[in-house]
Amino acid sequence: MCHNLAGLGVFEKDEEGNAVKRIFYVNEKLFKASYHGRVACTGCHQDVKDIPHTDVKKVDCSSSCHMTDPSDNSEFTHKRMAQDLKNSVHGKKGGEHDEDLPECKDCHNNKPYQITVKQSLQTMNFLKVCLECHQSEEWAERFYEHTFYRASIRRSSKDIVALCSRCHADQEMMQKHDLDVVMGFEDTFHGKAIQYGDEDVANCLNCHAPYAMxxxxxxxxxxxTPGSAVHPDNKLATCQQSGCHADATEKFASQGKVHPSSYTFSKASTASNDEREFQQWVIYLITLVYKILIAVIVGFFVLHRILDLLAARREKKRLGEV
Ligand code: HEC
Ligand code: HEC
Ligand code: HEC
Ligand code: HEC
Ligand code: HEC
Incomplete structure (x- = not known):
């Protein structure tokens, strides 16, 4: 009743004293069509008990949301994902820069998936098959969309690359964690193919966390991490998965670094900042020399071509043809 009012919100001051608006409006139609459209508001905002309410706490995605898992009637929760995340590289709390570690909301928003699914499934409408047996169209549609959505790849490879790169291509953040910056991914074979819309080549997750394995x-x-998809013991299997590089050899999987531009800020290199600056300066110089060389050579050919054309014209004129 209240959050339905477009424009509902408050003005607050941020740390720098600028006025910012916090929006409390929830678009009912979009919300209902979203991943969580069937979860009650208080399923997530569990501390909201009275109306009006103040000081609502942040939502804890690992709490249970008063839904039941129909497969065994247990209470539904994302605890497993939270536990997994905590044990993964992204859950190593206690360092100096914990604020950089991704949390659920850094990677997930509450996308209205049923709308997008409807569009992409229109061409292969198996819903009609369900309706041969099941009477209620609304019921069948919900399960049909749920199943197909969950069984298909959701984020495009481009979206995955953008998601991971938001942090991993951030030089400053990665240096704080003593990690290589994943720069220039778009220049690799995989990166180029993804930019052209090829969904069959490896994106970050296909190598770092393949569902197939x-x-x-x-x-x-x-x-x-022993057992990780990029651990030296498992790299061959990761290349070979899903028939990607089915005939890859141990040598193929172990030669060189996968991420090409790690030479600039390599974790392995103990280079000091001065040395790094020197390395970058050398790279800059080589790039500059190449650029000048290319400009001079191409420029020379263009000039040569123009002079040649002029000479041909002059010759024709001399012979009285023009
Ligand atoms: C799946 C869980 C979930 C459900 C269901 C849900 N919300 Fe939220 N809501 C969140 C999260 C997560 C945020 C982001 C802020 C946070 O982390 O607590 C949020 C933010 C908000 C905000 C902005 C708060 C602020 O401080 O800026 C409002 C208002 C809000 N929700 C209202 C609602 C209403 C009304 C409903 C029911 C129609 C609802 N929410 C259902 C998870 C949920
Ligand atoms: C580093 C980014 C990242 C973080 C952090 C993250 N997720 Fe995910 N999650 C993903 C991606 C990518 C998928 C694959 C589905 C997709 O492409 O949207 C996914 C899938 C899921 C799914 C669907 C099941 C599946 O495996 O496909 C659920 C549910 C989920 N995440 C919940 C959570 C919860 C709860 C948290 C916090 C404890 C969390 N996620 C943190 C990236 C992340
Ligand atoms: C040939 C008839 C037939 C078709 C076609 C069919 N179903 Fe069913 N479905 C059934 C029957 C019968 C049951 C109940 C028996 C059972 O649980 O095994 C059932 C059970 C279900 C259930 C479990 C319900 C519950 O609460 O246990 C779901 C979900 C479901 N069907 C979805 C679908 C979807 C989605 C489609 C289309 C892709 C579909 N069905 C196509 C006959 C069919
Ligand atoms: C919000 C920022 C953020 C996002 C988004 C993010 N990461 Fe990370 N990631 C980090 C941080 C910070 C670390 C370093 C953790 C530490 O201090 O050990 C890390 C560590 C890693 C590592 C381990 C590196 C090593 O050798 O220790 C891998 C692999 C990785 N992330 C892959 C991914 C992939 C793949 C995605 C996309 C699904 C992703 N990350 C999304 C911030 C992020
Ligand atoms: C073709 C497979 C493949 C793809 C695609 C891939 N990676 Fe990697 N990545 C690896 C392997 C293997 C390693 C381990 C180092 C090595 O062997 O080169 C690695 C290492 C890393 C590291 C650790 C760097 C360090 O300091 O040790 C991070 C972080 C990372 N990748 C993030 C990403 C991100 C982000 C993407 C997408 C933009 C991505 N990777 C795409 C295979 C891949």
């Missing part, structure tokens, strides 16, 4: 985005490990 029983990993999940919440169970990402590092190179050093």
């Amino acid at each position: 029983d990993y999940s985005p919440h169970r990402i490990g590092s190179e050093e």
Whole structure:
């Protein structure tokens, strides 16, 4: 009744003293069509007991939301994902920069999935098959969409790359964690193909947490985590999964670094900031020399071509043809 009012919100001051608006409006139609459209508001906002309410706490995604899992009537919860995340590289709390670690809401929003699913499933409408047996269209539609949505790939490879790159291409953040910056992914073979819309090549998750090998985005490990998909013992299997590089050899899987530009800020290199600056300066210089070389060579050819054309014209004129 209240949150239905478009524009509902308050003005507050942020840390710098600027006025910012916090929006309390919830679009009912979009909310109902979202992942969580069937969860009651108080299923997540559990401390809201009275109306009006103040000081509502942040939502804890690992609490149970008063829904039942129809497969065994247990209380439904995302505890398993929270536990997995806590044990993964993204859950290593206690460091100096814990605020950089991704939490549920960094990677997930409450997308209105049923709307998108409806569009993409229109071409293969098996709902009609369900309706041959099941009487209620609304009921059948809900299960049909749920099943198909969950069984298909949701984020495109481009979206996954953008999601992970938000932090992993952030030089400053990665240096704080002593990690290589994943720069230039778009220049790799996989990255290029993804930019052209190819969904069959590997995105970050296909190598770091492939569902096909029983990993999940919440169970990402590092190179050093035994059992992780990028641990040296498992790299071959990761390349070979899903028929990708089915005939890959041990040599193929172990040669070189997968992420090409790690030379700039390598964790392995103990280079000091001065040395890094020097390395970058050398790279800059080589790039500059190449650029000048290319400009001079191409420029020379263009000039040569123009002079050649002029000469041909002059010759024709001399012979009285023009
Ligand atoms: C699946 C869980 C979930 C459900 C269901 C849900 N919310 Fe939320 N809501 C959140 C999360 C997460 C946030 C982000 C703030 C936070 O972390 O607590 C949020 C934020 C909000 C905010 C903004 C609060 C602020 O401080 O800016 C309002 C208002 C709100 N929800 C109202 C509602 C209403 C009304 C409903 C029911 C129609 C609802 N929510 C259902 C999870 C949920
Ligand atoms: C590093 C990013 C990241 C974080 C952090 C994260 N997730 Fe996910 N999660 C994903 C991705 C990617 C998927 C795959 C589905 C997709 O493509 O949208 C996924 C899938 C899911 C699914 C669907 C089941 C599945 O495996 O496909 C649920 C439920 C889920 N996440 C809940 C959570 C909860 C709860 C948290 C916090 C405890 C969390 N996630 C934290 C990235 C993340
Ligand atoms: C040939 C007839 C038939 C078709 C076609 C069919 N169903 Fe069913 N479905 C049934 C029967 C009968 C049951 C109940 C028996 C059972 O639980 O095994 C059932 C059970 C279900 C249930 C479990 C309900 C519960 O609460 O236990 C779901 C969900 C479901 N069907 C969804 C679908 C969807 C979605 C489609 C279309 C992709 C579909 N069905 C197509 C006959 C059919
Ligand atoms: C909100 C920022 C953020 C997002 C989004 C994020 N990460 Fe991370 N990731 C981190 C931080 C911070 C660390 C370092 C944790 C530590 O201090 O050990 C890390 C660590 C890692 C590591 C371990 C590196 C090592 O060798 O220790 C891998 C692999 C990784 N992330 C992959 C991914 C993938 C794949 C995605 C996309 C699904 C992703 N990350 C999304 C912030 C993020
Ligand atoms: C083709 C497979 C593949 C793809 C695609 C891939 N990675 Fe990796 N990644 C690896 C492997 C394997 C390693 C371990 C180091 C090595 O062997 O080169 C690694 C290492 C890492 C590390 C650790 C760096 C460190 O300091 O040790 C991070 C962080 C990371 N990847 C993030 C990402 C992100 C983000 C993406 C997507 C933009 C991505 N990866 C795409 C295979 C891949």
